[in-house]
Amino acid sequence: MASITFIQPDGTENVVDAELGMTVMEAAVKNSVRGIAAECGGACACATCHVYVEEAWREATGQPEQMEEDMLDFAFDIQPSSRLSCQIKMSEALDGLKVRIPEKQF
Amino acid sequence: MADDVIKTDVVIIGAGPVGLFAVFELGLLDVEAHVIDILDRPGGQCAELYPEKPIYDVPGLPVVTGQELTDKLMEQIKPFGAEYHFQEQVDTLERIDDGFRLTTDCGTQFECKVVVIAAGGGSFTPKRPPLPGIEDYEGTSVFYSVRKMDAFKDRDVLIVGGGDSALDWTLSLQPVTKSLTLLHRRSEFRAAPASVQKMLELVDSGDVIFKLGQVTQLHGADGQLTGATVKGADGEPFEQQTEIMLPFFGLTMKLGPVANWGINLDENLIPVDTEKFETSEKGIFAIGDINNYPGKLKLILSGFHEAALMAQQAHKYIYPDRKLIFQYTTSSSKLQKKLGVK
Numbered sequence: 001m002a003s004i005t006f007i008q009p010d011g012t013e014n015v016v017d018a019e020l021g022m023t024v025m026e027a028a029v030k031n032s033v034r035g036i037a038a039e040c041g042g043a044c045a046c047a048t049c050h051v052y053v054e055e056a057w058r059e060a061t062g063q064p065e066q067m068e069e070d071m072l073d074f075a076f077d078i079q080p081s082s083r084l085s086c087q088i089k090m091s092e093a094l095d096g097l098k099v100r101i102p103e104k105q106f
Numbered sequence: 107m108a109d110d111v112i113k114t115d116v117v118i119i120g121a122g123p124v125g126l127f128a129v130f131e132l133g134l135l136d137v138e139a140h141v142i143d144i145l146d147r148p149g150g151q152c153a154e155l156y157p158e159k160p161i162y163d164v165p166g167l168p169v170v171t172g173q174e175l176t177d178k179l180m181e182q183i184k185p186f187g188a189e190y191h192f193q194e195q196v197d198t199l200e201r202i203d204d205g206f207r208l209t210t211d212c213g214t215q216f217e218c219k220v221v222v223i224a225a226g227g228g229s230f231t232p233k234r235p236p237l238p239g240i241e242d243y244e245g246t247s248v249f250y251s252v253r254k255m256d257a258f259k260d261r262d263v264l265i266v267g268g269g270d271s272a273l274d275w276t277l278s279l280q281p282v283t284k285s286l287t288l289l290h291r292r293s294e295f296r297a298a299p300a301s302v303q304k305m306l307e308l309v310d311s312g313d314v315i316f317k318l319g320q321v322t323q324l325h326g327a328d329g330q331l332t333g334a335t336v337k338g339a340d341g342e343p344f345e346q347q348t349e350i351m352l353p354f355f356g357l358t359m360k361l362g363p364v365a366n367w368g369i370n371l372d373e374n375l376i377p378v379d380t381e382k383f384e385t386s387e388k389g390i391f392a393i394g395d396i397n398n399y400p401g402k403l404k405l406i407l408s409g410f411h412e413a414a415l416m417a418q419q420a421h422k423y424i425y426p427d428r429k430l431i432f433q434y435t436t437s438s439s440k441l442q443k444k445l446g447v448k
Binding site for chain 1: 151155156159227233234235236267268269290291292294296320322355356358359
């Protein structure tokens with residue numbers, strides 16, 4: 001298991017446990033974390049699971065691949081730390097990961 | 107106008123896999139159907155979200171993409187000659203003497219005895235950027251689609267996005283507008299290479315202005331846009347004057363007008379029984395992702411099962427005097443004739 005902290009726009013934090021290999025989006029949906037719509041269910045096809053990775057975790061989570069970068073065009077308020085949470089797979093190295101949830105997915 | 111009304115047994119709302127398979131199950135029972143969908147092609151989520159992505163849990167097909175499944179279903183239901191009405195959304199549904207009358211946003215009217223709602227996660231509608239006050243400008247200065255190019259004649263137009271819609275409309279509208287600015291967050295475009303090439307040529311010739319950035323705020327009054335604040339690529343804000351903005355950020359699913367038809371809903375889903383998959387309203391069925399019942403699984407295969415059972419009850423409403431004898435396609439010469447294989 002690895003823990004993920006979701007920081008809501010109002011500052012409240014949801015800490016959830018994720019199984020290794022699970023995506024950050026799946027962990028959010030499983031734990032009913034507000035603000036992750038994930039309309040397409042994790043196919044990298046809707047850009048409604050957008051998160052901002054906290055600075056300290058950006059290196060560990062890596063850069064988006066081409067498909068994800070393309071899909072980010074359909075998200076709102078993109079920042080350098082923007083990722084689609086369905087494309088971040090949990091590993092031991094990501095235990096303690098912190099991500100911020102945008103004001104609105106759309 | 108009465109002559110223009112399309113009369114049919116069943117109207118199926120939604121041309122996703124489950125709506126399409128409903129055509130098959132109804133067709134085997136001599137029930138004819140019209141299918142309405144807001145997208146411009148069949149397949150629903152399979153076509154819009156997963157055309158190239160593999161699906162592994164359709165029985166008998168170890169792996170199939172969303173597009174392949176759609177194509178195979180279209181082939182499978184072809185013998186039943188259903189008619190399709192794409193890029194239309196059913197706005198109103200009212201009860202009439204012997205069934206229902208439905209009217210779409212294009213004004214098409216249908217009269218039918220049975221309605222099958224197979225609308226999945228809802229209607230695909232353009233995403234609205236969450237900019238404060240954007241709704242005040244919609245329909246006057248902010249548009250998510252182009253119905254009449256004339257509306258943009260000799261105007262300053264800002265197109266936002268970098269996908270096919272943004273590029274296609276940049277190319278189509280440029281000749282009629284006073285000025286056209288394309289705004290995108292990066293200099294790569296997820297669009298057909300030929301369109302990107304043409305757009306770049308227009309930028310080179312000065313006919314299209316391309317800017318990097320993201321809109322953060324809208325300015326204007328009384329529904330009339332005067333400009334937008336844009337966060338540039340360097341993070342610095344700048345002001346962009348414009349009378350019109352066309353944001354293209356893809357589609358999202360919204361329940362839409364279904365909520366106004368007097369059918370009981372529970373958290374945006376339609377509760378049904380598990381024998382007929384009928385809603386709280388007699389003669390209106392709901393199948394696939396949009397319905398809910400104890401144990402519901404949002405699987406394509408579950409939707410297929412629901413379509414088959416729904417068809418049995420729909421048949422009773424359409425042919426109240428006919429006794430339905432259960433038959434297999436493998437052995438029934440009658441069914442095989444309908445399928446055109448005998």
